[in-house]
Amino acid sequence: MFADHYKMTENNYIIGTCKGFCPLKEIKLRKSTNLIHYYEKNGKLIKEFTRSAADRKMEQPENLRTFEALKNTLEYLINKIFVDREKPLNFRYDFIFDRCRAVRQEIVMQNFTSEKTVELLEPIVMFLSYSLYRLNSVPISLFDSKICQQHLHECLLKCLSCYEEIDEMNVGKYKMENRIIVEAIHLMLNINDFGTFQRAIKLNKAIKSTFVLGTAIKISINFHRRHFHKLLHDIQELPHLVGAIASLNLSQIRKEILRIFSIAYSNQVLKVPLEFIQRLLMYDEQLSLLKHLSDLNIHENSDEKETEIGINFNRKKFDNSKSIPNTQQHFVDNKLDDFHLPDLILMKTCVM
Numbered sequence: 001m002f003a004d005h006y007k008m009t010e011n012n013y014i015i016g017t018c019k020g021f022c023p024l025k026e027i028k029l030r031k032s033t034n035l036i037h038y039y040e041k042n043g044k045l046i047k048e049f050t051r052s053a054a055d056r057k058m059e060q061p062e063n064l065r066t067f068e069a070l071k072n073t074l075e076y077l078i079n080k081i082f083v084d085r086e087k088p089l090n091f092r093y094d095f096i097f098d099r100c101r102a103v104r105q106e107i108v109m110q111n112f113t114s115e116k117t118v119e120l121l122e123p124i125v126m127f128l129s130y131s132l133y134r135l136n137s138v139p140i141s142l143f144d145s146k147i148c149q150q151h152l153h154e155c156l157l158k159c160l161s162c163y164e165e166i167d168e169m170n171v172g173k174y175k176m177e178n179r180i181i182v183e184a185i186h187l188m189l190n191i192n193d194f195g196t197f198q199r200a201i202k203l204n205k206a207i208k209s210t211f212v213l214g215t216a217i218k219i220s221i222n223f224h225r226r227h228f229h230k231l232l233h234d235i236q237e238l239p240h241l242v243g244a245i246a247s248l249n250l251s252q253i254r255k256e257i258l259r260i261f262s263i264a265y266s267n268q269v270l271k272v273p274l275e276f277i278q279r280l281l282m283y284d285e286q287l288s289l290l291k292h293l294s295d296l297n298i299h300e301n302s303d304e305k306e307t308e309i310g311i312n313f314n315r316k317k318f319d320n321s322k323s324i325p326n327t328q329q330h331f332v333d334n335k336l337d338d339f340h341l342p343d344l345i346l347m348k349t350c351v352m
Contacts (some may be wrong), residue, residue: 013111018066021073022047023063027326034094039081039095046073059109067116070103074123078342082127088143093131097148100124115172121159124177126241128152129185133244136326142273149189149251156186167204178347180207181242184216188238188246191223212239219246228257232282236331240339247329252262255324256283262318271310285332292324 018024022045030036030045041045047065065073077096084092104124107117129146135143159182166172183200190196197220200208208217215237222231231253236244257280265272274286283289293299297319299311336344343349 012060013109014064015057015107016066016069016110017061018063018065019069020065021045021069021076023065025063027246037095038091040082044211046077046099047102049098049105052105064110067112067120068133070106070120073099073103074184075346078123078127078345082345083342089131090135092108093135093143094220096127097131100127101151113172114165115174118159118162118166118174118178121162122182123346125152125155125159125182125185126347128155128350129245129314130341130345133241133248133328133332136248137328153189156182156189160186175347179349180210180213181239183207183244184213184238184246185245187213187216187220188242188249191220191246191249192222197221197224212242216246223249223253226256229251231278232280236282240332240335240344244332245334247332248326249281250329251324251326253294254292257281258293258298259318259320259335262298262313262315266315267314268312268314271312277311282329282331283333284327288327295319295322295324297322304320 024049025046030048036045037048077099081092081096103120107120112120128151131143132145132152135148136145159179163174163179163182166174183203187196187200197217200213200217200220203213207213215234219231219234219238222228222234232250234241235250236242238246261272261277271344274289277283278286278289281289290299293311297317298313339349
């Protein structure tokens with residue numbers, strides 16, 4: 001009886017019929033209550049995310065967007081809102097993040113095929129990856145990196161399961177170069193997780209032997225073997241957003257190397273050249289390095305001449321309870337500058 005009134009899939013999932021950015025019902029409601037976001041004052045409302053309630057009735061088809069409408073929504077968000085320079089990135093992120101959650105919600109509600117799911121989720125993965133890198137050092141009151149990372153992780157896992165289902169069931173297709181980037185981002189985001197590494201090395205040889213994923217796997221191997229000097233060299237070889245996500249691990253790697261130095265070079269007379277430390281730990285600016293050395297109680301910026309000669313390490317002074325923040329890296333920024341960001345995030349350009 002219900003299926004007679006609504007167009008549904010074989011598994012009893014409703015198929016959306018709304019061809020716009022936002023269903024008419026929501027447009028009327030939000031206009032009547034003046035719930036219009038800054039980026040919607042031009043008249044283009046975009047469906048916002050709403051939590052599902054236990055007593056909520058099944059959504060009607062006209063309140064769910066078609067696959068093409070969802071694609072168009074993502075393209076509008078990235079091509080028009082993301083590139084806006086009148087507002088800071090964290091402000092743009094909040095709006096796009098919410099609207100992307102609404103897109104993800106409809107993917108589940110309509111039970112899209114794996115092929116359609118990855119086509120919608122891949123740009124969201126790229127957007128969240130970029131945001132996590134650019135906003136990681138922003139105060140938590142403006143950007144919550146843990147929430148962003150959690151949602152990125154969820155999108156990555158869904159993409160990976162869809163790739164596997166397409167391969168196993170031979171239903172649909174995906175762009176191999178996109179999968180390689182997603183796989184590499186997943187590996188670099190979860191570099192501490194040995195299970196993620198084990199999954200990567202079990203992938204098809206054609207996938208894991210590519211330069212990007214092969215480099216990411218090599219970095220993961222060296223991380224677990226604690227060959228940090230090799231790892232730091234290879235991170236600089238990763239492309240754009242893969243390198244951006246990998247660089248977020250630099251803070252813990254730098255701290256661990258400095259801890260090792262505090263033990264190996266603990267000597268009141270011995271001084272380790274500051275330039276050597278800066279080059280080894282990939283610091284773009286010496287001031288950032290000195291600040292982090294001070295944070296870990298390794299060195300106090302008291303005598304500039306003494307500092308120029310080198311740093312005294314002392315195992316008793318090293319403060320393991322402190323952490324050092326992530327900083328944006330020139331090698332990542334330079335690679336991102338080579339791309340038109342909207343095309344990179346929407347994966348409309350060669351992402352390899």
